[in-house]
Amino acid sequence: MMKLRIILTTSVLIAALGLGGCRQKKDDGEPKRMAVIVSTLNNPWFVVLAETGATHARDLGYEAHIFDSQNNTALETDHFENVIASGFHAILFNPTDANGSIANVAKAKAAGIPVFCMDREVNSNDVAVSQILSDNYSGCVALGKYFVGKLNKQGKYVELLGLVGDNNTWNRSRGFHSVVDNYPGLVMVAQQSADFDRNKAMEVLESILQAHPDIDAVFCGNDAMAMGAYQALVSANKHKDVMVFGFDGAADVVESIREGKIAATGMQFPKLMAKTAAQNAHEYLQGKRDFPQKMPVAVELVTMENVDDYIAYGKKGE
Amino acid sequence: MKKKVIKYSTLAVAAVIVLVNSIYIADLDKIKAENLSKTFDPASYAADFWNNRLPSKLPEAVDAGELVRMLEEDKESAFDNYSNALGIGNIRYFLISGEGVVENVEENFVSIRTGYEESPLEVHIATEYIFGNAVRDASGIIDINEFSNTMDFNNISAEINRIIRARVIPPFKEKVKKGDTAAFTGAMELNREILNLERLEAIPIELIIKNR
Numbered sequence: 001m002m003k004l005r006i007i008l009t010t011s012v013l014i015a016a017l018g019l020g021g022c023r024q025k026k027d028d029g030e031p032k033r034m035a036v037i038v039s040t041l042n043n044p045w046f047v048v049l050a051e052t053g054a055t056h057a058r059d060l061g062y063e064a065h066i067f068d069s070q071n072n073t074a075l076e077t078d079h080f081e082n083v084i085a086s087g088f089h090a091i092l093f094n095p096t097d098a099n100g101s102i103a104n105v106a107k108a109k110a111a112g113i114p115v116f117c118m119d120r121e122v123n124s125n126d127v128a129v130s131q132i133l134s135d136n137y138s139g140c141v142a143l144g145k146y147f148v149g150k151l152n153k154q155g156k157y158v159e160l161l162g163l164v165g166d167n168n169t170w171n172r173s174r175g176f177h178s179v180v181d182n183y184p185g186l187v188m189v190a191q192q193s194a195d196f197d198r199n200k201a202m203e204v205l206e207s208i209l210q211a212h213p214d215i216d217a218v219f220c221g222n223d224a225m226a227m228g229a230y231q232a233l234v235s236a237n238k239h240k241d242v243m244v245f246g247f248d249g250a251a252d253v254v255e256s257i258r259e260g261k262i263a264a265t266g267m268q269f270p271k272l273m274a275k276t277a278a279q280n281a282h283e284y285l286q287g288k289r290d291f292p293q294k295m296p297v298a299v300e301l302v303t304m305e306n307v308d309d310y311i312a313y314g315k316k317g318e
Numbered sequence: 319m320k321k322k323v324i325k326y327s328t329l330a331v332a333a334v335i336v337l338v339n340s341i342y343i344a345d346l347d348k349i350k351a352e353n354l355s356k357t358f359d360p361a362s363y364a365a366d367f368w369n370n371r372l373p374s375k376l377p378e379a380v381d382a383g384e385l386v387r388m389l390e391e392d393k394e395s396a397f398d399n400y401s402n403a404l405g406i407g408n409i410r411y412f413l414i415s416g417e418g419v420v421e422n423v424e425e426n427f428v429s430i431r432t433g434y435e436e437s438p439l440e441v442h443i444a445t446e447y448i449f450g451n452a453v454r455d456a457s458g459i460i461d462i463n464e465f466s467n468t469m470d471f472n473n474i475s476a477e478i479n480r481i482i483r484a485r486v487i488p489p490f491k492e493k494v495k496k497g498d499t500a501a502f503t504g505a506m507e508l509n510r511e512i513l514n515l516e517r518l519e520a521i522p523i524e525l526i527i528k529n530r
Contacts, residue, residue, distance in 0.1 A: 123467055135405065137472040141450045148447070171472060178476050179449045269407065276406065293463045298407030300509065309512050 032089040033063040034281055037079050039096045039120070041068040043196060043224055045248050045270060046094065049118060052274035053092040060282045062089075071163065071195075073100040080104040084111045090281040091115045092274065097165040098123045114284045116277040119270065121167055121294065130280055130291040132273045136168050137175035139247065139266035139299025144179030146264050146301060147219065147245055154185030155216030158208055160229060162196040162221035169193075172221050172247055172266075189215060194225050201228030209236050217243040223250035223265055230261060249302060249310070257307045264303045267310055273297055358470045364477030367459065375413065375457040376523065379503050382416040382441050383433030386515055389508075397510050402458035404451075408510040411456035414520060416441055417501040417528070423494055427519070430500055442519045443502055445491055448483050451475045452521045456505035482522065490525040499528040 034057040038050040054064035067083070069076035073096045083091060084107060091108055093115050095101035105115045105127040117131035151157075159176070162169035180186050189212045194201035201220060209215070209232065218233075220226040226246025233239040239261070246253050249267035256262040280291055302310050380400050388396040401410035418432030418441075426446035433439040454460055454475045465471045494500065504520030 121468060125463070133405075133468065135407075135451075137468070138409075138451050138475075141475075145447050145449055167468065171469060174469065174472065179447070272406065294405075294465075294468065296405030296407075296462060296468070298403065298405065298409035300407075300409065300512075306512070 031061060031063045032285060033065065033087070034090045034092060034278065035065055035067060035079075035083040035088045036092045037067045037069060037076065037083070038094045039069050039076075040071045041066075042070070043222075045223070045250060045268070049094060049270040049274050052271045053118065053278050056275045056278035057092070057281070060278065062282070069096050071096055073097050073104075076101060077104055080107055084108060084113060088113060089285055092118055092277045092281060093128070094118050095120045095122050098167040100165065102127055114281065116281050116284075118273045118277045119168070119268075123167070125293050128293075129284055130277075130293060130295060132276050132280075132295045132297060134168070134268045134273070135296040135299050136171040136247070136266075137178075139268070139301070140172040140175030141179055142299075142301040143219075143245055143247065143264060143266050144176040146303060147176070147217065147243075148180060148183055148186065150243060150263060151186060151217055153183045156187050156189045156212065156214065157217040157219060158205065158212065158215055158229075159188055159191040160201050160204060160218065160220045160225045161191065161193040162225070164193055166196075169196075169221055176219055194220075194228065196222045196224055198224040198228035198231075201225035202232045205229045205232035206235065209233075209238070213238075215242055217245065217263075219245045221247055223248035223253040226262055226265065227252055227256070230256065247299075251311075254302065254307060254310055257302060257304055260304065264301060266299045267302045268299055269297055358465070360470060360473035360477045361480075364474050364481060367454075367474070368478060368481050371459050372453075372457055372523070375459060376415075376503050379413040379415040382414045382506075382518065382520075383437070383439060385412060385414055386433065386439055386518070387437070389513065389515060393510070393513060397508075401508070401510075402455055404455055404460075404462050408512070409507060410510055411452050412506045412508065413456045413503070414441075414506050415501070415503045417499065420494055420496055420498045420500050423491075423496055428491070428494055428500075430502060439515075439518065441502070442517065443504065443522050443525065444519055445487050445522075448479045448487065448521055450479075450507065450521070452505035452507050453478050453482065453523060479521075486522050486525055490522070490527065493530065494527055498530065501526045501528055 036050050036053045038046050040046050050066045054066050057064040067079040069079060076096050091113055098121060102122045102124045105122055108115050109127050114129040117128045119134055121131045121133050122128060161173060190208045192204050194204045218229045220229050223246040226244050230239060230244050233242050243263040245263050246265040249265055253262050253265045397410055401412050403410040416432035418430045420428060421431045421440060422429040427442040427444050429440045429442050431438055431440050462471055502522055503524040504522045506520045
């Protein structure tokens with residue numbers, strides 16, 4: 001029994017020393033490393049976010065590696081463990097879940113690795129160094145005002161929600177409803193999640209149209225779903241009768257607005273968010289410590305009236 | 319042997335009982351809602367902001383005509399000195415004031431001709447679409463970092479706008495007529511990069527009909 005205890009204790013000590021050795025960050029003259037952990041690379045918006053963050057980190061002299069969480073918090077946890085064990089110096093992070101991701105950020109903080117959230121927040125003010133977030137609520141308030149005006153305060157509509165574990169889903173929905181729900185002539189006949197996914201949005205709307213064929217508009221929590229919804233309407237030959245509203249500022253939707261196919265979107269600025277996160281991480285590693293915990297980034301309404309001022313994910317001339 | 323079986327069985331049963339009683343399953347949305355209602359009341363916060371904090375900022379409102387002149391002469395300085403915004407980006411908010419003649423009373427707005435005699439301008443006072451963060455943000459009073467969840471912060475705007483719709487708009491709209499002289503204080507949103515001064519719109523904070 002005593003022998004077993006000695007073997008067990010020695011094994012634990014060796015393992016602890018080994019992990020401790022792994023956690024030591026490289027400080028041998030090689031470039032420091034930033035990890036970009038993004039919720040998914042299956043959506044072009046997040047590809048822009050991740051690649052801009054990585055590119056800006058490299059421009060600042062860091063090695064940068066992108067990790068795709070595939071919208072899976074468990075996989076995100078694996079990435080964090082990998083990044084911590086491999087000795088990265090900072091993390092640019094796009095969470096999969098506002099509550100579920102807190103533990104991952106806390107682990108990184110405990111390991112001495114600063115985390116900078118991009119686009120999505122975690123519901124804690126003392127784990128990440130700073131959180132750079134799109135002002136989704138205000139963006140959808142502006143969209144809601146435009147929606148009410150375009151429908152002349154009456155009509156039937158469908159809402160397609162994003163991922164239910166993402167605060168952005170609810171910020172956008174609530175911003176929209178904070179306007180639209182004041183108009184009893186506007187009736188929401190269906191509200192369903194399509195997980196921010198184009199194909200799922202197409203399937204969900206096709207199904208909804210079976211029960212509600214005479215809708216006037218669809219509000220989608222992101223542009224990928226807006227394009228999927230538009231596809232469903234084309235298949236049903238209703239695309240000229242039903243207005244589609246999205247959110248993000250993706251290239252295909254900006255072009256579709258120009259062509260009169262999509263009514264409007266909320267333009268986010270993923271490049272600005274990612275660059276700011278990378279810059280903040282760099283300044284942190286240089287010694288700066290006073291960062292605002294939350295930095296909202298204004299979202300701008302893009303419609304047929306002003307689409308010529310915009311390109312995908314930004315403004316002309318940027 | 320029999321004693322060992324009884325001993326280990328008892329331990330196993332005890333372990334299961336402890337484990338089962340250590341785990342509680344509750345609806346996450348319900349817990350979130352309970353926590354939200356316990357910790358933050360946006361209506362009370364908005365009422366305090368409206369009654370106790372905002373009034374002291376109103377004398378700092380810039381005259382609308384003067385602001386347009388400054389924006390035309392030096393846009394960057396005008397934005398730097400007179401606008402507020404909580405984060406980064408091009409949308410910013412101004413506290414503005416003015417007085418002039420009511421030009422139009424429409425379903426969604428009342429327009430007031432104000433500004434200088436040589437360069438008059440029309441400010442559209444929103445009376446229907448009272449939404450957005452203009453009043454919350456233009457004053458520069460509130461700090462987003464007071465809130466751990468941005469939804470709490472967003473709800474403040476909704477409550478402020480509810481106050482405006484209930485207390486500011488109705489007494490004004492009941493009485494105002496074209497040709498009246500009216501004074502206003504309000505909040506206006508402008509885009510720093512895509513500046514459009516052709517149609518100025520303000521969310522009202524104070525509205526006074528001066529000739530009646």
